[in-house]
Amino acid sequence: MMVLLPVYHSEPERAGPSPLATICYGGASGGLDVRNGRVHMTLPGPLPATCEQWCPASLSGETRHEQAARGRQAGLEQGIGWSAEGDLLFAAFWVEDQPELCEAVQTSYERLIGLARGKGFGHIYRMWNYLGAINQDNARGEERYRDFCSGRSQAFEAMSIGLGELPAATGIGLSSGGVAVFLIAHRHVGGVNLENPSQLPAYHYPPRYGRRSPSFARATVMEGPDRTALYLSGTASIRGHESVGMTVEEQLSVTIETINSLLDAARKRFPRLEAGRFESMKLYVRHPEDAAVVREGISRAFQCPLEQSPLFIADICRAELLLEVEGVFLG
Numbered sequence: 475m476m477v478l479l480p481v482y483h484s485e486p487e488r489a490g491p492s493p494l495a496t497i498c499y500g501g502a503s504g505g506l507d508v509r510n511g512r513v514h515m516t517l518p519g520p521l522p523a524t525c526e527q528w529c530p531a532s533l534s535g536e537t538r539h540e541q542a543a544r545g546r547q548a549g550l551e552q553g554i555g556w557s558a559e560g561d562l563l564f565a566a567f568w569v570e571d572q573p574e575l576c577e578a579v580q581t582s583y584e585r586l587i588g589l590a591r592g593k594g595f596g597h598i599y600r601m602w603n604y605l606g607a608i609n610q611d612n613a614r615g616e617e618r619y620r621d622f623c624s625g626r627s628q629a630f631e632a633m634s635i636g637l638g639e640l641p642a643a644t645g646i647g648l649s650s651g652g653v654a655v656f657l658i659a660h661r662h663v664g665g666v667n668l669e670n671p672s673q674l675p676a677y678h679y680p681p682r683y684g685r686r687s688p689s690f691a692r693a694t695v696m697e698g699p700d701r702t703a704l705y706l707s708g709t710a711s712i713r714g715h716e717s718v719g720m721t722v723e724e725q726l727s728v729t730i731e732t733i734n735s736l737l738d739a740a741r742k743r744f745p746r747l748e749a750g751r752f753e754s755m756k757l758y759v760r761h762p763e764d765a766a767v768v769r770e771g772i773s774r775a776f777q778c779p780l781e782q783s784p785l786f787i788a789d790i791c792r793a794e795l796l797l798e799v800e801g802v803f804l805g
Contacts, residue, residue: 475698477599478562478658479531479802480754482784484522492546493527494557494564497656499786500524504651506555506568511546513555515566517604518651524784528564528658533698553582554589561663563595566656571606573613579625579653580632587633590659599665599694600705601643604654608647609793619645619791620684622653627686637677641667643690644708644800646758647789660696665705666743667691672735674715683715688791692736695744702746704803708758709733710795722764722796729799730775737803750805752778757785758798768797776801 478494495513500523507514516523548557556565567582569575590598603626608619622645630640641657642665648654669675669692676688696703709732711718711725719725741747755778759765769785772778778801790798 475534475663476530476532476560476562477660477696477698477703478528478564479703481527481529482754482782483525483527485525493529494559494562495528495566495656497526497528498523499526499784504568504648504654506566508548508550508555508557511548511557513548513557513564513566513656515555515568515654515656517654518606518649520649520787524786530559530562533696533701533703535700551589552585554585556589556593558593558595561661563590563593563659563661564656565590565659566654569653571652575605575612575618575621575653576625576628579622580629582653583626583629583655584632586655586657587629587635590657595659595661597660597662597664598641598657599660599696600641601655601657601690603643603645604648605645606648606651606653608645608789608791617684623684623688624686627689630689637675638667640677640689640691641665642692642694642705642707644798645688645791646708646798647791649788663696665694665696668693668695668736668740670732670736671739672732673712679715693740695740697744702744702750702805704737704740704744704747704805706733706736706799706801706803708791708798708800709736710790710792710798717792717794722761722767725796726768726771729797730771733776733799744805747803747805750803752776752801753782753804754778755783755799755801757783758788758790759785760788760790760796762787764796772799
């Protein structure tokens with residue numbers, strides 16, 4: 475059984491096994507392209523860029539050669555860039571900025587999910603969402619993240635995806651531009667979506683957080699015959715549904731505590747995770763002056779390889795939050 479895992483470096487065309495997708499965090503503008511059997515996406519941000527390549531990895535005895543033998547397909551259809559190999563799919567869209575996001579996000583989300591299903595990859599196990607000016611208001615005076623969440627929620631509803639089927643996800647700001655969304659999906663194997671005992675499920679947040687609640691699980695687990703992969707959603711200093719902590723040190727402490735709470739719950743269902751570790755993490759920090767504190771704290775808490783834990787300066791989905799952490803834990 476294969477899944478997609480991220481590998482980070484500074485070179486978009488680095489030699490090695492061909493990934494299904496390359497995401498470049500850094501550039502003057504956002505964009506999406508498909509070439510040479512691979513999805514290429516650029517997200518606006520400071521240079522030098524950090525590149526994230528999505529590569530097949532085995533959770534069983536299956537090899538990449540066996541996976542690749544089934545052929546690579548890729549294309550760009552109705553604004554959705556996609557690449558598939560064997561049982562694995564990567565798909566993405568980029569929406570140019572506009573005064574209100576809800577309608578465009580709903581339309582693109584429905585196309586994205588519809589394409590995954592149409593290609594035979596009905597099991598979505600992780601999603602990412604990036605939007606410019608995430609904490610600013612749209613043309614109607616509604617925060618853009620809340621505007622985005624409404625479109626996403628309506629798309630899931632229209633596509634008959636229930637709350638328990640919502641996969642792990644991240645929602646983070648971009649330095650400029652519109653909306654970037656990408657997902658990974660499997661042809662045959664569905665993930666197990668998990669909630670965190672210390673947090674209210676995001677899809678049950680009260681109305682004070684917007685007309686539609688955020689639509690994601692706190693983590694999704696893909697279990698193979700030999701290894702187990704836990705995809706941790708973007709996690710911040712939230713207990714229940716309330717933001718906690720005024721300083722970066724306070725929020726970092728609660729974030730680490732919250733991640734450990736989820737891992738403890740996951741290990742009760744998936745014993746292999748007892749012996750695992752984070753093989754990759756992404757750290758998002760609102761203020762550049764807080765970067766060193768966050769990097770040191772996360773490194774000390776989780777011992778993720780430094781070269782596989784890039785840090786990005788970015789706005790978080792709530793204006794009061796100073797950091798967010800996601801990752802892939804292998805056991």
